[in-house]
Amino acid sequence: MDLYRTSTDKSQPTQADKQASLFSSAHKRIHATGVFTRVAEPALGGGMGNGVFQHAIKAAFSRARQVGITAPIIMGAVPFDVTQVSNLYIPQSYEFVEATAPFPGGRASGFQPVALKQMQSQPNEQRFKQGVAQAVANFNLSDIKKAVLSRILELEFSAGVDVDTLLANLISQNPNGYHFRIPMADGGELLGVSPELLIRKQGERIFSNPLAGSAKRQTDAAEDLIVGQNLKKSSKDSYEHSLVIEAIRHILTPVCRRLDIPAGPELISTAAMWHLSTKIAAQLRDPGMSALQLACLLHPTPAVCGSPAGEAHKLIKLVEAFDRGLFSGMVGWCNEAGDGEWAVTIRCATVKDQRVRLFAGAGIVKESCPESEWLETQAKLGTMLNALGVRQLVEA
Structure with missing residues (x-):
């Protein structure tokens, strides 16, 4: 039985238009x-309520x-x-489900054996490390304090990937998150399954939960605890x-009449990683600002781009x-x-037929080691690789 059922669209939608959608949080x-x-x-200028992007959103709601x-x-x-095209849509139908309700499809059943034909990193290990060294050197010649460098892992299987099973595995292995x-x-x-909340809005109340500073979880409980505590004490992180x-x-300060930010981060964990986390709560001056408008104001944060954002973005374009x-x-x-609610699009993959692309990034500062x-x-790629049943990173 299908996890989701689509309705008939008389305008002859594409196969993509008939697919199911899901967004889930606590x-x-x-x-x-x-x-x-x-x-x-494109979401360029999306933080402005009267801008072209927000006008396009309002027009879609009107239609x-x-x-x-x-x-x-x-x-x-x-x-x-945000100068690139957005991938936003109004679904034909939807329903809100209790966050505690079981996910459709039941428990993960695992993949049938499907041969992994190829796995390739862009960039490879040597070039990624060179990029880190290049970024660190650049910090001494510019005002950039941090830049997030990333890599794409491309996988090709011998047959199409069962997305229903992949999602079920992902949820089973990572029950918390977005x-x-x-x-x-x-x-x-x-x-x-992203661990990071960019923004949630309920009336005049907003919440954000940025993450920055990470360490790989360990299988031994004692070692794992030490790794977490070391992360919390790390001056670099x-x-x-x-x-x-x-x-x-x-x-957020100019748009909020109250802003509560803890003095320091707390330690949280996912199945694969430890993270430094700060839970932010605020009240808006103008409750009419939408969650999407606020998300556009915040995006991209230094957690995925760098600081200052404009200069870091230029460095990313140069290195990646x-x-x-x-x-x-x-x-x-x-x-x-x-x-x-809008989450940061990390711990994720794009899937099309037998091809899967994974993504992972790391925040680079002066003290970073390639x-x-x-x-x-x-370690961050492990979330999606485990859900895919790929246990080892083997370069093609």
Whole structure:
């Protein structure tokens, strides 16, 4: 039985338009089917309520209401580079489900044996480490304090990947976090489980939970505890985290009448990683600002780009030889009243037929070691590799 069922669209939708959608958090879960209309307008200037991007969102809501969708929502993903086209859409139908309800499809059953034909990293290990060294050297010649460098891991299997099973594995292995499954315009799907909340809005109240500073979990409990405590005491990781918090403080202060930011980060964990985490709560001056508008103000944070953002983005373009696309962008939903949730698009993959692309990044500061940053990306890739049943990183 299919996990999700789509409705018939008389306008002859593409196969991508008939796919199921999911966004799930501890606060809200949405199951959606079909695509009524897409919004491809780049999110550049999306923090302005009267800008071109927000106008495109409002126009999409208006079209939905005109055909009888009484409470439309916008779902999807915005890329890392907001000058690129967005992957947003209004679903044909959706329902809110209790966050504690079982996911459709039951427990993960594992993959049938499918041969992995090829696995290749862009860049490879040597070039990634060279990029880290290049970034560190650049810090001494510029005002850049941090830059997030990333890599793409491309996998090709001998047959098409069963996305239903992949998602079930991902949820089973990582029950906490922000789960998502988003149809892409090219017929592929974006799915993952992000640990990082960019913004959640409920009326005038907003919440954010930035993460920066990471360490790989250990199988031995005693060793794992030591790794976590070392992360919390690390001056390098605390500095990296502080850059993210101060950038968010700077952006939110003008739009909030109350802003609560803890004095220091706490330690949290996923199945694969330890993270430094700060939970931020605030009240808006203007409750009419939407979650998507706020997300556009914040994106990209130093957690996925760097600090200062403009200069770090230029350095990333110089060092990274690939297009991140939707990776390290934002993914989520927003209703017409402006309430919604947007997570940072990490611990994720794009899947199309037998091809899968994974993504991982690491925050680089002056104290960064190329070997350590490479190992951090390896550990972060483990979330999706485990869900795929790929246990070892083997270069093709």
